[in-house]
Amino acid sequence: AQTVTQSQPEMSVQEAETVTLSCTYDTSESDYYLFWYKQPPSRQMILVIRQEAYKQQNATENRFSVNFQKAAKSFSLKISDSQLGDAAMYFCAYRLYSGGGADGLTFGKGTHLIIQP
Amino acid sequence: NAGVTQTPKFRILKIGQSMTLQCTQDMNHNYMYWYRQDPGMGLKLIYYSVGAGITDKGEVPNGYNVSRSTTEDFPLRLELAAPSQTSVYFCASSYSQPSYGYTFGSGTRLTVV
Numbered sequence A: 001a002q003t004v005t006q007s008q009p010e011m012s013v014q015e016a017e018t019v020t021l022s023c024t025y026d027t028s029e030s031d032y033y034l035f036w037y038k039q040p041p042s043r044q045m046i047l048v049i050r051q052e053a054y055k056q057q058n059a060t061e062n063r064f065s066v067n068f069q070k071a072a073k074s075f076s077l078k079i080s081d082s083q084l085g086d087a088a089m090y091f092c093a094y095r096l097y098s099g100g101g102a103d104g105l106t107f108g109k110g111t112h113l114i115i116q117p
Numbered sequence B: 001n002a003g004v005t006q007t008p009k010f011r012i013l014k015i016g017q018s019m020t021l022q023c024t025q026d027m028n029h030n031y032m033y034w035y036r037q038d039p040g041m042g043l044k045l046i047y048y049s050v051g052a053g054i055t056d057k058g059e060v061p062n063g064y065n066v067s068r069s070t071t072e073d074f075p076l077r078l079e080l081a082a083p084s085q086t087s088v089y090f091c092a093s094s095y096s097q098p099s100y101g102y103t104f105g106s107g108t109r110l111t112v113v
Helices: none
Strands: A003-005 A010-014 A019-021 A024-026 A032-039 A046-052 A064-069 A074-079 A088-096 A111-116 B004-007 B010-013 B019-025 B031-037 B043-051 B054-057 B064-066 B076-078 B087-094 B108-112
Touching: A003 A088, A010 A019, A019 A111, A024 A074, A032 A064, A032 A074, A046 A064, A046 A074, A074 A088, B004 B087, B019 B031, B019 B087, B019 B108, B043 B064
Parallel strands: A010 A111, B010 B108
Antiparallel strands: A003 A024, A019 A074, A032 A046, A032 A088, A064 A074, A088 A111, B004 B019, B019 B076, B031 B043, B031 B087, B043 B054, B064 B076, B087 B108
16 A cells, blocks of 8 residues: 655745655555645645656646655655745645556645744 | 535534535546545545446545445435544545546535534
8 A cells, every 4th residue: 555654744934935845655656646735724625736757857836846756755845935825734645547446645644834924 | 617515514413413425526527535634644535436326445434425326426424423533524526547636625524522
């Protein structure tokens, strides 16, 4: 079974600074997808960024980027120019590419990101 | 463009009561899921469905039942509510292609007393 580990229960960063959230995962598969979800106090789960395991290039979405290290099974999220609206729980998630089954997402336990004004 | 709609948003149940959490999506997604979120524990899969008439257990199915009679609807049934089922419940849907993430509903906060 796949597991996803987020080793930082809580992180704090000054507004406008850069912060990196860590995620490692365990799998014996070679084809899979990785995601970061944001959950603000509203409770809504919002997709931040995705990465295909077969792509070596790291995904980027505006101020959000990832550092994907496939051999190390590491998938960190970097948030540049942090804004107050970035304050939320962030979940790392893994989805196997098997082409047939439901392939549910496996989530880490989350990192609570605090933005200091 | 409603996405995934969950009702109710909040509910308090007494031990032993039953209820159904409703979930509807209007994106014609094949796959639908129910997760529960407990504090500090991330989200855990309860049940999932790959299409109408097909459901299967996830990681934590005990105490729950589901049905999928249409592509749009995927209700979650709690038959005999227990305090251990106090949680936030999320319904989600996706296309079958795994490159897509999920679209989540806004969640239901359930308290069993």
